[in-house]
Amino acid sequence: MLYHELFKSMESVRWNMSHDIPWDDFDGSKLTDEQAYTIKMNAITEWSALPATEMFLRDNKDDSDFSAFMSVWFFEEQKHSLVLIEYLRRFRPELMPTEEELHNVRFEFDPAPPMETLMLHFCGEIRLNHWYRRAAEWHTEPVIQAIYKIIAQDEARHAGAYLRYMKRALTQKNQDVGHQARIAFSKIGVLMASANRTAQALHPTNLHVNKALFPNDTVQSKLPSPDWLENWLDTQILFDKEWEQKVCTRILHNMSLLMGTEFSSAQELNRYRKELIKNAPMQTTESGILLA
Template sequence: MLYPELFKSLESARWNMADDVPWDTFQPELLSEEQAITIKMNAITEWSALPATEMFLRDNRHDSDFSAFMSVWFYEEQKHSLVLMEYLNRFRPDLVPTEEELHAVRFEFEPAPALETLMLHFCGEVRLTQWYRRASEWHTEPVIKKIYDHLSRDEARHGGAYLKFMKKAIDQAGDTARAAFSKVGVLMASSSRSSKPLHPTNLHVNKELFPNDTVQSRMPNPDWLEHWLDNQIQFGKEHEARVVGGILRNLSSLFGQTFETVTDLNRFRKTVSAAAAAA
């Protein structure tokens, strides 16, 4: 089982909201209105870990090890929402999300193949690591800069945990797992072909609710994410290249291959998909 090991490693790296956030260094003149609004939006987005956890537990009833790990992941992700709300409660109480705004992003995700979902969220953690790192650089107020640094490091650790479960899945399912992971990897690394940010919170997950079946579509301002990325934190090509590079490097290690480009990964996907189908 991976859960006992992951519990220990994540607990040893866990930061404390009371002691590890320098609340007393807040400088109000360094927090702009537009920056404060993005903090609210990220707090609501992080709240969507709740329906994601419900999805994971439903679709992984066959896997008690992974389901137990969800107790750690869910706790840390909800703490992300909480610390952002605590920041607003202290310094911009007029922007604290309402319970209704938070509950709006809790809706049912349709059942989906567990392996593909695992890979999707691994890529999401890789991407969010870079988004939050850039957010920390964009903000000028020192307390929120530190908070986003904590969040970025957490997301990187979560990605590492998901990667361990992906290795376990390959040991158990072989080419079936390789085909699932490479298929989603090609999708999530093909950012230049997409008209929207490739992250689990911006993908459609419930046909009956379409088009309001993404987390971002249920936000107070559904267009905020693209504006945050393009015009505020300015997540440009060089930053996107780090995301794609991170996905390709990790899959290279996972599969024992070398993927320099998405084309390399897609070529591998076709090979293992054929092998999985034949088996």
């Protein structure tokens, strides 16, 4: 089991909201209304770890190890929301999310293949790490800068934990299961490493997850300002092509290590995916998003 080891490692570096956040360094002259509002939106977005956890537990009923790890992931992700809300409570109480606004992002996600979901969230943690690092640079108020740096580090650790479970999936005694996992990981890897070719930000909170609610079935669509994310990325934190390339490079690097094959581009990974499908057992198929 991985849960015991992951719990111990994350417990050893867990930060304390009272002692590790430099609350006394707050400088109100360096916090703009525009910046404060983005903190509210991120606080609500982070709250969506709740429905994501419900999804993970539902779709991984046969995996008690991974389900137990969700207790760690859920705690730390909700803590991200909590620290952002606490920041607003102290310094911009009028912008604190209401309980209704928080509850609005809790809705059911359609069932999805567990391995594809695992890979999607692995990539999502890498992307969040880079988004929050860039947010820390964009903000000018020192306390929120420190908060974004801290939660960015958490997201990197979460990506590492997901990667451990991905490695475990590839070493199953049943080789067909491992082969299917390779197809699932490479499929989502192609999608998430091709974000510079898409109009939308490719993160789990910005993808459609409930056909019955379409098109209002993304976490971002449930926020008070559904279009805030694109503006935050494009005109505020300026998450440009250079930063996007850092995300793609990191995904491809990890896929190279995971698969034991060097990938320098999404196109190379896609060719690898097609070879996997070509050599797959007859019962192995792809589901979900179709790739050319």
